[in-house]
Amino acid sequence: MPAGVPDLGPGGARDRPGGRLGAAELGAEPGERATLVQFSSAFCQPCRATRRILAEVAAMVEGVAHVEIDAEERLDLVRALGIEKTPTVLVLDAAGRIVRRAAGMPRKVDVIAALGAAV
Incomplete structure (x- = not known):
């Protein structure tokens, strides 16, 4: 993978206790098959491009939702998940893991490939 391109690798050890994110944590309904969760901040330029990429992928794949979370408004969730910068993208499976x-x-092709692990 080229330098500077984020790796949509496994979730890692900082996942939420219980390992699931649902509508209560996300502030929106998750997708039936998978959810693309984006942590953003107000003045983050890459967040805008990431928003477009994730929205395009969610529109292409049936049952996939894109949920954007303002990191500054949800510091509790940011801390619980170990989010250190914006944008950060989480791919959740149907159970919210x-x-x-x-x-x-992320690159669009990497997001599409990461969905393979979720659906």
């Missing part, structure tokens, strides 16, 4: 995570702006 984190199966992949990446910090930085």
